[in-house]
Amino acid sequence: MREREAARKNDADDPSGPSGGREAFRNPGWRCAALLASMWLWPSVAAYAQDLPPAGPPSPDASDGETVAVGDDQEIVVTARYGEALVEPEIELDELQIDSYGAYSIGELVRRIAPLTGRPDERPIILINGERVDSIQDLARFPPAALKRLAILPPEAAGRYGYAGNQRVVNLVLKRHFVSWEAQASVKAPTAGGQIGGSGSAGRFVIDGKARWSAQVQLAGESALFESSRASSPPRADDDDFRSLRPATEQMSVSAGLTRPIGRFSASLSLDAAASGSRQSLGLAPTDSGAGAPVLLGRQNSRNLGLSTSLSGPLAGGRAIFSANYTRVWANGRIDQPDGLSPEGFATSRNRSVSESLSTRLTYNRSIADLPAGPLTATLTAGMNRNRTTSRFRNGIDDDDRTVRVGQDRYDGRLSFAVPIASRNENPHSLLGDLALDFAGGLTFGSREASRPRFELGANWSPVPALRLDGSVSFAKLAPSLDQLTAPYSEEVRRVYDFARQEIAEPVWVTGGNPDLGSGRRRTLSLGATLRPFDPRLLSLSVEYREQQSTGGAGGFPGVSLAVEAAFPDRFVRDASGRLIRVDARPIRIVRDTTERLNNSLTLLLAPGRKEERAPAALTGHPWQFTLSVNHGWLLRSELLTSLGAPVIDRLDGDTAQSRHNLNVQLVAGKPGMGVTFDGNWQSGFRLRAPAGSDGQPDYLHRPVTTLNLRLFVEPERLLRTPEKPEWLSDLNISLEIRNLFNSYRRVVLDDGSVPAGYRRYDVDPLGRTIQLSMRKRF
Numbered sequence: 126m127r128e129r130e131a132a133r134k135n136d137a138d139d140p141s142g143p144s145g146g147r148e149a150f151r152n153p154g155w156r157c158a159a160l161l162a163s164m165w166l167w168p169s170v171a172a173y174a175q176d177l178p179p180a181g182p183p184s185p186d187a188s189d190g191e192t193v194a195v196g197d198d199q200e201i202v203v204t205a206r207y208g209e210a211l212v213e214p215e216i217e218l219d220e221l222q223i224d225s226y227g228a229y230s231i232g233e234l235v236r237r238i239a240p241l242t243g244r245p246d247e248r249p250i251i252l253i254n255g256e257r258v259d260s261i262q263d264l265a266r267f268p269p270a271a272l273k274r275l276a277i278l279p280p281e282a283a284g285r286y287g288y289a290g291n292q293r294v295v296n297l298v299l300k301r302h303f304v305s306w307e308a309q310a311s312v313k314a315p316t317a318g319g320q321i322g323g324s325g326s327a328g329r330f331v332i333d334g335k336a337r338w339s340a341q342v343q344l345a346g347e348s349a350l351f352e353s354s355r356a357s358s359p360p361r362a363d364d365d366d367f368r369s370l371r372p373a374t375e376q377m378s379v380s381a382g383l384t385r386p387i388g389r390f391s392a393s394l395s396l397d398a399a400a401s402g403s404r405q406s407l408g409l410a411p412t413d414s415g416a417g418a419p420v421l422l423g424r425q426n427s428r429n430l431g432l433s434t435s436l437s438g439p440l441a442g443g444r445a446i447f448s449a450n451y452t453r454v455w456a457n458g459r460i461d462q463p464d465g466l467s468p469e470g471f472a473t474s475r476n477r478s479v480s481e482s483l484s485t486r487l488t489y490n491r492s493i494a495d496l497p498a499g500p501l502t503a504t505l506t507a508g509m510n511r512n513r514t515t516s517r518f519r520n521g522i523d524d525d526d527r528t529v530r531v532g533q534d535r536y537d538g539r540l541s542f543a544v545p546i547a548s549r550n551e552n553p554h555s556l557l558g559d560l561a562l563d564f565a566g567g568l569t570f571g572s573r574e575a576s577r578p579r580f581e582l583g584a585n586w587s588p589v590p591a592l593r594l595d596g597s598v599s600f601a602k603l604a605p606s607l608d609q610l611t612a613p614y615s616e617e618v619r620r621v622y623d624f625a626r627q628e629i630a631e632p633v634w635v636t637g638g639n640p641d642l643g644s645g646r647r648r649t650l651s652l653g654a655t656l657r658p659f660d661p662r663l664l665s666l667s668v669e670y671r672e673q674q675s676t677g678g679a680g681g682f683p684g685v686s687l688a689v690e691a692a693f694p695d696r697f698v699r700d701a702s703g704r705l706i707r708v709d710a711r712p713i714r715i716v717r718d719t720t721e722r723l724n725n726s727l728t729l730l731l732a733p734g735r736k737e738e739r740a741p742a743a744l745t746g747h748p749w750q751f752t753l754s755v756n757h758g759w760l761l762r763s764e765l766l767t768s769l770g771a772p773v774i775d776r777l778d779g780d781t782a783q784s785r786h787n788l789n790v791q792l793v794a795g796k797p798g799m800g801v802t803f804d805g806n807w808q809s810g811f812r813l814r815a816p817a818g819s820d821g822q823p824d825y826l827h828r829p830v831t832t833l834n835l836r837l838f839v840e841p842e843r844l845l846r847t848p849e850k851p852e853w854l855s856d857l858n859i860s861l862e863i864r865n866l867f868n869s870y871r872r873v874v875l876d877d878g879s880v881p882a883g884y885r886r887y888d889v890d891p892l893g894r895t896i897q898l899s900m901r902k903r904f
Contacts, residue, residue, distance in 0.1 A: 207273070208254035208298030211285045214276035215655075216241055216662060216728060222750055223269050225795020226802060227838035227860055229309060229901060231272065232265030235295060237802070240754040240791045241277055242293040243667050243726035249277075250288055252296040257286045259435060259448040259486060263382025263395045264297070266341050267330050268903070271303045280595045280653070281585035284543040284563030287490055287504025290583025291597045291651045291671075303332040311899035313347075315892050316868070319354025320371065322347030336385040342378070349373040349406065355887035367420045370620070370891040372405035390438030397431040407618055407631070410470035411463050421461035421471055423618045429454040443491020453481045456613055460633060464522055472521030474633075478613030480514040497552070498545035498560075507538045512607045514638065516614035531611045531640050535571035535604075541581070549590070559587040563597075569604070577602035577644065593655045598648075605642040605679035609712040612638040622883050623705045624687045624813075624822070629883040630705040632698075639711045645678025665728040675718040682710040683765060687816050688780035692767045716769060721762040729753040749796045758787040772816075779814030782827065798843030804834040808871075825881065828872040836862045856903035861896070868894040 218238070228234035239245045251261045278294040286294065310325045328341030349372055352365035378399035384391060407421035435448040457477040464472035486508035492500035512533050519526045542564045547557035563583035570576035579601030587593040614637035623630040653669035682696075683689050685708065690697045698707035731751040763776040763783060776783040786809035793802045810829040815822035838860035842850050870893075873884040887893070 206298075207301070208296070210252055210255040210276060210278055210282060210294075210296045212278050212282040212294075214296065214662075215279050215657075215665060216277040216730065218275045218752075219732075220273065221747060221795070221797060222730075222732065222752065222793075223272055223275055224797065225750055225752070225793050225800040226269070227795075227800050227836060227858070228269050229899075230265060231261075231267050231269055231297065234269045234272075234275070235265070238275065238277070238295070240726075240756055240789055241728055241752070242295070243669070243724065243728075243756060244293055245756050245789050246758075247293070249293040249295045250283060250286070252278075252286070252294060254298055255296055256437070256444070257446065257488065257490065258437070259446055259488070260395075260433060260450070261297070262397070262431075262433060263339060263380075263384065263393065264299075264337075266328065266339055266380060266382070267303075267332075267337075268305060268307055270305065270903070271300055271330060271332055273298045273300045279585070279593060279655075280583075281543075281561050281563075284541065284561070284583055284585075285502060287488065287502075287506065287539075287541050287543075289565070289581055289597070289599070290563040290585075290595075291599075291649075299332055299337070301332070301334055303330065305330050306904035307341075307901065308904070309899065309901045311897055313895055313897040315350075316894045316896060317355070317887075320348050320350040320892070334386075335391060338381075338383040338385075340381040343380075344377050346375040347371075347373060349404065350891055351406070355891055367406050368408045369406045370887075372403040372423070374401070374403045376401040387436075388438075390436055393433075393435045395431075395433045398429070400426075400428045402426040405618060407461060410461070411465065412470035419461075419469060419471065421463070423458070423460045425456070425458040425615070425617055427454060427456040440489070441491070443489055445490075446488040447486070449483075449485045451481070451483050453479070454613070455479055456615065458615060458617065460616055460618060462522060462633075474519065474521045474616065476516065476518045476614055476616055478514060478516040478615070480512070480611070480613050482510070482512050482607075484508065484510045496545055498548040498555075499551060501545070502543045504541045504543075505539070508536070510535045510607055512611045514611045514613050516637065518614055518616075529614065531638060533571060533607055533610050535569065535574070535607060537567060537569040539565060539567035541565035549587075557586075558589060559585070559593075561585050571604070574604055574644070577604060579603075591657050594653070595655075596650075596652045598650050601647050602644065603647050603675070603678050604644045605639075605712065608638065609642060609679050610638045610640055612636070614638075619708075621685045621705075621708070624685070624815075624825070625690070626703060626705070627881055627883070629888060632705045633707045635707070635709045635711060637711055639679070639713075642679040642712060642714055643677060645676050645715070647673065647675045647678070649673045663730060665726075667724075667726045669724045670722070671724070672721045673719070675715065677717075678715060679712045680715040680718055680765065682713055683774065683776075683781055686781050686813065687822065688772075688774055688814075691816055692771055692774060713767065715765060715767060717764075717766040719762060719764045720760070723759040723761060725757045725759070727753070727755040747796055749794055752791075752793040754789075754791045756789045758789075760785050760787075777811070779812045779824070780816075782811070782813055784808040784811055784827075798840045800838055802834075802836040804836075805831065806833075807831045823875045823881075826874050826876070828874070830869060830871040831867075832869055833866040834862070834864045835866050836860065858899075858901040860899045860901070862899070863894065863896050865890075865892075865894045 223234065226234055226237050228237055235249070235251065239247070239249070242249050251258065253261065253264060276296040276298070278296060280290060280293065282294040283292040284290045288294070306329055308327045311323060313322045314320060322345070324343070324345035326341060326343040328339060330339045331337060349369045352368045352370055355370060376399065378397065380395070380397045382393065382395040384393040403425045405423035407423055409418040410421055412418045429452065431450070431452045433448065433450040435446060437444065437446040457475070459473055459475045461471045461473050463470065486506065488504065488506045490502060490504040492502050494501040514531045515528065517528045544562045544564070546560040546562060547555045548559055549555055561584070563581070565581040567579045568576055569579070579599065581597065581599040583595070583597035585593065585595045616633050616635055618631050619634040620629055620631055650672045651669065653667060655665060655667040657665050693713065696709040697705065700706050729752070733748045733750070760777060760783070765774040765776065767774065774780045777785050788807040790805040791802070794800065808830050811827050813825040813827060815824060838858055840858050842854040842857060845854070870886060870890040873881060873889070875881055
């Protein structure tokens, strides 16, 4: 009886909870909804309750639950953690563990915890408070202090929320109330000198129950790095003060976002505006004026405006999300090139573009049947994308002036089902353990395009709690992406190694869309296993095999090598002396692209006293917490066929610069007030071979390379033990980041052991080791 009275009081006093006070339950509709919610929540709550510590003083997490009362005469009191997802997490980080990463924003935190998902190169799906969202654009700017916890969910969670079954899902649980002014400033420079950069930002972030808003201004810039600051190969003593190894850059952005409840729904609006520019010095123009020769320049500038809105909430027994996004980008660039016929000694090529994109999407998810193992859920998505790009290019040397307009409309729909077959939560004596299937089918069509179906099938099976097996297969007819078709035309100068002449070249690098791309097919197969032999959230070992084969369609430009130039001779332009002056790196049409990969990962979380953290304790009494992740990627096969009758480009057998093995290690250690992160990456060596028939061309042996990064941060106020602390130290964070700690780079030698021209230390990596010092202050 006492517990029921306490539940009534907590429910009435918490206006942000789902009940909104006991008066709401006098409505029969609310009673029915609460009954269904309690029936759905009860199995997961019961399982969670077994892990709770013995009863004692109220804990910080006690107020993090939601209480549901059902009926007038009899009441069922159910307590569940606020923001819990539909699937129990594999890995969960609490506030202390989140603090140990020392991230500046939630978006940065999500990037840093990517190794914990087992796929450090992929961006995970994001949930907010256990609910699907189409974008976290506004939330990504919030400081990590706004998070109550972060949970990494198993692969079956993707199917439950209507996504493809082979994707990883991260659930962000926000604090109910959070208010903060944030200011940040940093300075960055390479230890070899020659460049300096910095950034600064200021913003306001507020969370009030289910409402939140933010506004932020960010500035960043870097000075140019000139050849005179590095030992170039070969040296250019005549104009190395006027050649940039790295351009000067500057960026500014303004963003604002608002999310608030409207009745039973939640509406959000986000606005982003940004401007960026770069300035590159390309040397002196070849004139007879001597010291007064003009400096050749390459400039790129862009401005973009983005507006997004969404409306989500319960609808007809399910949950619906409608979102719309509009983006407009203005870009222009200029490149000065030597021209002996011009009085100035150079001619200027210019490109301008305006592109806009409008997209809308409707997602509807609901349970359509109650099976013995749980609810059968269906998710329907329908979307529209409209892209328009106008590009104008004027070649100053050939006096070529042309304008290209490209547009594409595309529509798509997808219907998916998550089918639970067996569940230990529903039946503790289940012989199958946990077994679930995912089915999905979709259709995509557009202007001047035939309709293209796609099908997906996934399965997740856990015969015993310590072992999970999962697999998925998908078949799809694909068209090139809208970006591959309609991206604006752009030119810039890039430094690349020209294998034909064995020298560093600075060709004009062309990017943009290719409207001549065709459609194709793609088949994807994934098989994986995860083992947790001890505490499920202590140690996790996983292995995954993935195979993808694309037939026809579009692919990215594979880079610069002798084999690639032989396959795409029209993409490489040389002058009369054979010097590489232009590379068309826009997307290509392919005949077949096959990739096989084996991924292995290990995750270890050591959080001493984790259960005791539920009871109040002095922050200084918490021990160090450690998170270790190791990810090994083994590329078994990677082949590209560009046209019938052409030789296959084997990326692993020396036709392109590709490592077979990639090892990533991340160690995070922290306690309240300080933390350290250690990142390491190792890539195996490979031999870049000369194609058959290329007389006199040597093989290039690329040695293995290891790169290490170190991040440290301290919060002085939390480390000081004095009773009175200076006010200016309150919520102050000081961090130091050293990238490429040992100043390593990829070493390249020829068969005779000599270092080829263009592969000396700063030819390969002009920047080298960098140090960044940052200060962040909350008000």
